[in-house]
Amino acid sequence: MRRKLAAGNWKMHGSVSALAELTTLAAQIDPRGCETVICPPATLLFPACNIAKPTEIAIGAQYCHPQSQGPFTGDISARMIVETGASYVLAGHSERRESHAETDSAVHNQILAVWKENLTAILCIGESGEDRGAGITLDTIATQLSGSLPDGATGENAVIAYEPVWAIGTGDVPTLTQISELHDFIRAQLVRRFGDTQGNAIRLLYGGSVKPSNAAEIFTVENVDGALVGGASLQAVDFIPIIQALNDA
Numbered sequence: 001m002r003r004k005l006a007a008g009n010w011k012m013h014g015s016v017s018a019l020a021e022l023t024t025l026a027a028q029i030d031p032r033g034c035e036t037v038i039c040p041p042a043t044l045l046f047p048a049c050n051i052a053k054p055t056e057i058a059i060g061a062q063y064c065h066p067q068s069q070g071p072f073t074g075d076i077s078a079r080m081i082v083e084t085g086a087s088y089v090l091a092g093h094s095e096r097r098e099s100h101a102e103t104d105s106a107v108h109n110q111i112l113a114v115w116k117e118n119l120t121a122i123l124c125i126g127e128s129g130e131d132r133g134a135g136i137t138l139d140t141i142a143t144q145l146s147g148s149l150p151d152g153a154t155g156e157n158a159v160i161a162y163e164p165v166w167a168i169g170t171g172d173v174p175t176l177t178q179i180s181e182l183h184d185f186i187r188a189q190l191v192r193r194f195g196d197t198q199g200n201a202i203r204l205l206y207g208g209s210v211k212p213s214n215a216a217e218i219f220t221v222e223n224v225d226g227a228l229v230g231g232a233s234l235q236a237v238d239f240i241p242i243i244q245a246l247n248d249a
């Protein structure tokens with residue numbers, strides 16, 4: 001059984017005052033329900049971990065550099081992330097693939113760094129609108145998955161988030177049939193590469209314009225083990241109904 005996971009990606013949003021949302025969230029989540037992770041900006045990792053420690057919420061970083069230290073101005077390493085108390089790291093989010101030109105091989109190396117510190121990677125993959133228009137969605141996903149997920153992925157150290165780029169922050173959501181096709185495809189790829197046990201243990205999240213209004217139907221799709229949520233994770237009032245929908249699914 002895969003434990004369901006609701007992950008919130010705050011991106012470059014949220015000030016110290018936004019940490020109050022964590023307290024609100026912690027007070028309302030069901031400890032027997034899904035796992036909940038919040039990925040705040042790097043500046044908030046330490047205080048977020050302090051708030052989350054006695055609660056059921058886990059904290060994640062949004063990126064890490066492949067090296068553990070060195071002359072890399074502005075970057076943070078997995079070793080530094082461990083010190084904050086965080087347990088997850090997002091890797092290969094499409095916004096970083098685009099604005100920081102992160103390639104599959106760079107993401108692959110980041111995940112190795114994440115694993116070296118015994119953290120869990122949430123690998124983001126997804127096709128662009130152009131890919132979908134050109135009918136190459138499955139090729140793009142297969143290439144990203146094989147190129148950015150290192151050997152040795154397990155249900156413990158890796159989560160995959162399928163996030164069609166054209167659905168992120170746009171309000172456009174794929175049909176349930178499209179989500180189902182992609183999640184089944186990713187599951188089959190994982191089973192083929194990592195075997196039945198680990199391939200079926202790795203959780204698959206859907207991401208891209210998940211809202212309280214559409215979460216319940218998305219969670220009916222087989223092989224959707226949760227969501228990676230951007231905008232609707234910034235406020236507990238929006239994220240809580242999504243978590244509840246996941247618990248009810």
Ligand code: PGA
Pocket residue numbers: 009163167168169170207208209210228229230231232
């Ligand atoms: P969104 O972002 O929910 O705001 O579309 C999702 C993501 O980028 O992870």
